[in-house]
Structure formats: C-alpha cells, structure tokens
Amino acid sequence: MPGYPELYQRDRERHPPALTRGYKTSVARSPQNALISLENTASELTGPRFGHNDIDPIDSDLLANFVQPGESPIGERILLHGRVLDENARPVPNTLVEIWQANAGGRYRHKKDTYLAPIDPNFGGCGRTLTDADGAYVFRTVKPGAYPWRNWVNNWRPAHIHISVFGWAFAQRLITQCYFEGDPLIAKCPIVNTIPDPDAIDQLVAALDLNATIPLDTIAYKFDIVLRGARSTLFENRLEGN
Amino acid sequence: MPQKLGYLKETASQTAGPYVHIGLAPGAAGFEIYDQELGWDIAGPHAKGERIRVEGVVIDGIGSPIKDVLLEAWQANAAGIYPHPDRAGEIEEGFRGWGRVITDFDSGEWGFDTVKPGPVMGRNGQMMAPHINLWIVARGINLGLNTRLYFSDEAEANAQDPILNGIEWERRRDTLIAARAERDGQAVYRFDIRLQGEAETVFFDI
Numbered sequence: 492m493p494g495y496p497e498l499y500q501r502d503r504e505r506h507p508p509a510l511t512r513g514y515k516t517s518v519a520r521s522p523q524n525a526l527i528s529l530e531n532t533a534s535e536l537t538g539p540r541f542g543h544n545d546i547d548p549i550d551s552d553l554l555a556n557f558v559q560p561g562e563s564p565i566g567e568r569i570l571l572h573g574r575v576l577d578e579n580a581r582p583v584p585n586t587l588v589e590i591w592q593a594n595a596g597g598r599y600r601h602k603k604d605t606y607l608a609p610i611d612p613n614f615g616g617c618g619r620t621l622t623d624a625d626g627a628y629v630f631r632t633v634k635p636g637a638y639p640w641r642n643w644v645n646n647w648r649p650a651h652i653h654i655s656v657f658g659w660a661f662a663q664r665l666i667t668q669c670y671f672e673g674d675p676l677i678a679k680c681p682i683v684n685t686i687p688d689p690d691a692i693d694q695l696v697a698a699l700d701l702n703a704t705i706p707l708d709t710i711a712y713k714f715d716i717v718l719r720g721a722r723s724t725l726f727e728n729r730l731e732g733n
Numbered sequence: 734m735p736q737k738l739g740y741l742k743e744t745a746s747q748t749a750g751p752y753v754h755i756g757l758a759p760g761a762a763g764f765e766i767y768d769q770e771l772g773w774d775i776a777g778p779h780a781k782g783e784r785i786r787v788e789g790v791v792i793d794g795i796g797s798p799i800k801d802v803l804l805e806a807w808q809a810n811a812a813g814i815y816p817h818p819d820r821a822g823e824i825e826e827g828f829r830g831w832g833r834v835i836t837d838f839d840s841g842e843w844g845f846d847t848v849k850p851g852p853v854m855g856r857n858g859q860m861m862a863p864h865i866n867l868w869i870v871a872r873g874i875n876l877g878l879n880t881r882l883y884f885s886d887e888a889e890a891n892a893q894d895p896i897l898n899g900i901e902w903e904r905r906r907d908t909l910i911a912a913r914a915e916r917d918g919q920a921v922y923r924f925d926i927r928l929q930g931e932a933e934t935v936f937f938d939i
Contacts, residue, residue, distance in 0.1 A: 499740075501938065506746045507875035514748075516873030519794035520928050526938040527900055532855045534866050534881075535939045537815040538807065539831035547768060557766055578741045587771075591756025601752045602763040603801075603838070615766045617756045653749065653756055661807045662939045664877060666870055668747040682748060685875050691745040717741045 495536035496721035498662055499578055507685035514681045515642050535662040541587040541621060550619045553592075553632035557615030564614035566595025566633030570711040571669070572703055574626040575656060578720030582626025588716075589619040589655040590630055597638030597648075606638055631709065637676055649676035649683065658718040669714045670696045746877065749870040753803045758835050772834070775806060775847040777827025782811025782851070785920045787882065787911065788844030791836060791869060794929030798841025802871040806832040806845060808864075813851035849884065849920075855895050862890035862897070864909075869926065879937045882924050886913045900935055908934045 509521035529535065549556050554564060571590070575583040593599045593616065596608035600616050614633065622628045635650050651668045658664065670677050677683055677696065686692050694717075703711035754762040760770055776784075787806075790798040808830050809815045814823045816830045824830075836843045847865075855861040865882040883891050891897055897906045911922035926934045 502743060503876075503938070505742055509875060511875060514873070514875070517748075517875060518873075520799070520871065520873035521794075521875075522878070522933055522936050523794075523929055524905075524933055524935075526936050528938045529896060529899070530856055531939065532861065532896075533809075533815055533853055534807070534861070534864070537817050539816065539829055540818070541771070545769065545771060550767060557764075576741060578743060580739075580741050589756050591752065599752045599755055600762065600764055601755050604752060615755075615759070615764060617759050617766060619756075619767075653747075653753070655749075655757060661866055661868070662879075664805070664868055665744060665746060666749045666753075666877060667744050668750075685747075686745050688745070691742070694742065694744055695747070717744045719743050720740065 497531045498719045505691045511685035538661040553618045558613040562613045568709040572629035573714040575716045587657045588628045591617040592635040592652040597636035649674045663718045751872040775832035779825040780828045780848045782848035787922045789924040790841045791926045800841045802836045805868045807866040808850040811851045813853045859895045862894040
C-alpha cells in the first residue's frame with residue numbers, strides 16, 4: 492500500500508480465540524464464521540492521533556484526579572510504568588494509553604457494580620496519558636483488589652488494571668489487562684486462561700520494579716506493551732513509530 | 734538451532750470487561766472526571782459532505798441486544814482522505830475521523846453523528862466504496878472485532894468494492910450494508926451487528 496508501512500500479520504495463536512467456554516460470556520458473543528483476512532489498506536494503516544490539548548496532566552494521576560481536597564484514596568500506592576513498543580522493539584511515541592480499574596477493595600465506581608466492598612470516595616479509577624518520545628508512560632494509582640464475578644460460582648478476578656492503547660494504525664488498536672507479579676489468582680482465572688500460550692500470559696504480568704519505587708512513598712510495577720510492528724520495505728515512507 | 738529473529742511478540746488481548754465505560758466513557762459510568770471525554774465528535778463543525786446519523790444494536794447468539802458494548806469508528810472525510818500528519822492540508826479543522834460510542838444500558842441502542850465518508854483508494858489502484866471502519870469490544874469478546882459499514886445508497890460503488898468482493902459468500906456481503914432512511918430531513922443509516930448465528934456479521938482479520 493503506497494504511502495503507509497504495512498503491519499506484520501497478527502499472530503492469532505498468541506491471542507485468545509473468540510470462543511473460550513471457560514469464560515461463559517464468550518459462548519454467545521463469539522462469531523462462528525472464520526474471520527475474513529484483509530490485506531492492509533489506508534483504512535487499517537491510519538488511525539487517530541491525540542495531543543496534549545486532548546488531556547490534562549493530572550489525568551495520569553489516579554491518586555489525585557478524583558479526591559476531596561486534602562484527602563487521598565485508601566490502598567497500596569503504586570506507580571505503573573513501562574513503554575509502548577512495536578514488534579521491532581521500536582518505541583511508539585505520543586500514543587494514547589488509557590487505564591481503568593477497581594479500587595483497593597475490588598469495587599468499581601460503576602453503577603452496574605453491586606459488589607458489597609465499598610466505594611472509595613477519593614478514588615475514580617480511570618486515567619490516561621500520552622507516551623513520550625521514548626514510548627514511555629507512567630501512572631500513579633492504588634493497587635486494585637481482587638473481586639468476585641459471576642462465571643462459575645466461586646470465580647475471582649486477579650488484581651488487574653485494564654489498559655487501552657492506540658498506536659498509529661487502527662489495526663494496532665488493543666485492549667488488554669495488566670496483572671501483578673506473584674498473584675496466585677492469575678493461574679486460576681478463566682479470563683486469563685482464554686490465552687492458550689503460557690508465554691503470552693507471562694507477558695501480561697507486571698514485574699515489581701524496586702528501581703522505580705519512590706522510597707517511603709510509592710512502590711512500582713513495570714509493564715511494557717507491544718503493538719504490531721510494521722514492515723520496513725517501505726521505510727522511505729515510514730510513519731512515526733516505524 | 735538457527736539464529737533468533739529477535740522480534741518482540743504483540744501483547745495478547747483481553748476482554749474489555751463489563752466496566753469498560755469507567756475508563757473510556759466515565760460519564761456514562763456515572764461520574765464526571767475528565768474535562769473532556771474523547772470520541773464524541775467525529776467530524777467536527779467544518780467537515781464538508783453530507784451530515785448523517787448511524788445507529789444500530791449489537792445482537793448476541795441468543796438474539797438479544799448487548800447492553801455493555803463499546804464501539805469505535807474510524808473513517809475518511811468526504812474527500813476520502815484519512816487524517817494523517819502527511820495529509821494535514823487535506824483535512825478540515827476539527828475533523829478527527831475517530832469516534833467512540835457505547836450502547837444504551839437499557840435498550841442496547843448505539844448511534845453517532847458524522848459526515849458520510851468519500852471513496853478511498855485501496856490496493857493496486859482499486860477504489861474502495863465509502864465505508865466506516867468499526868471496532869467492537871465488550872465483556873465476552875476476547876479480542877476486539879473489526880468490521881466495515883458500507884452504505885445502501887452506494888450500490889454501484891459497493892459492487893466494485895474489492896473488500897466486499899473478496900467475501901466469497903455473496904449473501905454475507907449484505908451484512909455490511911447499512912440501510913438508509915430519512916428522519917426529520919436527515920439521513921439515518923441503520924446498522925445492526927450480529928455477533929453469532931443467523932446472518933452473522935462479517936468480521937475481518939485486518
């Protein structure tokens with residue numbers, strides 16, 4: 492496709508298939524027909540761009556973006572940081588990263604969440620930021636708690652933060668979930684186990700990063716995100732991030 | 734052992750879950766946190782072309798509308814140009830080309846206002862009929878589903894469209910055609926998406 496670098500084919504063996512019976516909701520929400528494969532066109536190889544006028548700096552600080560004056564959310568104070576890279580290990584700069592999560596007790600600030608753990612009056616649970624020139628991002632938040640959900644009667648989600656990333660092409664669009672190193676619920680979770688490849692599951696587990704902690708203040712976890720990479724055959728027309 | 738290729742692997746997808754609104758549409762989740770939510774204005778006030786409304790429901794394999802879906806749209810302007818830094822001079826000020834909507838918690842209906850896109854150059858010099866790219870995420874959907882919305886009043890262009898013609902089963906092509914109607918003098922396109930079963934919508938691996 493002249494003018495735009497084409498993407499590597501998505502490795503669908505690494506992603507969860509649509510139908511995963513252990514995750515019950517997928518049974519009625521998974522297409523039965525095979526996907527139709529498209530060669531990339533401008534429709535797939537372009538995507539929305541966002542700038543600093545779209546968001547506020549405080550949007551990346553979940554300890555501050557929904558608090559009463561002089562107060563703070565309850566929970567383990569963490570930094571979640573990492574880089575957005577492509578499969579060629581090149582940084583993806585200036586791309587929008589959005590997160591959402593439950594509070595320290597596993598309760599979401601959502602009118603549909605009726606779990607008996609209480610809402611934290613000082614915690615909203617969403618954040619967003621743009622990656623810098625190196626593809627790096629950082630959020631400040633509380634570590635979310637595990638929570639029960641109606642799948643099998645006694646299913647509990649591991650602590651997780653939902654993450655949405657754009658990249659520079661609509662075909663790179665990705666939503667995933669970040670888990671935390673050492674959580675024994677990860678291996679038990681039907682949603683985690685929709686992913687058939689153990690290595691791909693490991694890639695969703697943020698590592699404790701003592702080098703990035705703020706001593707006596709905030710602990711840190713590192714979570715890198717990899718988006719689809721682009722072929723370099725058309726490098727003379729390369730876009731940012733290729 | 735051959736040399737290692739050294740590529741990274743794409744991060745695996747996970748479902749957006751039932752509370753996707755908190756992160757991507759917090760106003761709908763019941764709290765105002767951002768000064769500016771993203772994705773509510775696709776075309777902006779200066780876009781040329783016909784103003785249209787697009788609406789529909791997403792239906793599961795039981796035949797029920799899904800009430801916790803988030804859809805994103807990506808489209809060219811009326812001249813068939815996608816917003817891109819290289820094409821900045823050809824894009825109207827305020828035209829983002831991207832939108833984000835959620836389904837109504839009670840009815841499952843979704844809709845957005847935009848301008849009708851123009852035809853876009855495809856591969857090998859073949860013109861693609863006007864279309865809007867859609868991406869669908871929700872609880873129960875492990876990896877976002879991509880589809881395309883085409884327009885019922887573009888029958889001639891649709892018949893020449895290389896993507897539609899690449900669908901081997903002609904009867905499935907109709908699942909990608911939104912039906913035009915007029916309401917209060919405005920064009921409204923109806924596009925119901927069926928995830929599974931009878932008349933299942935075509936989804937693409939892009």
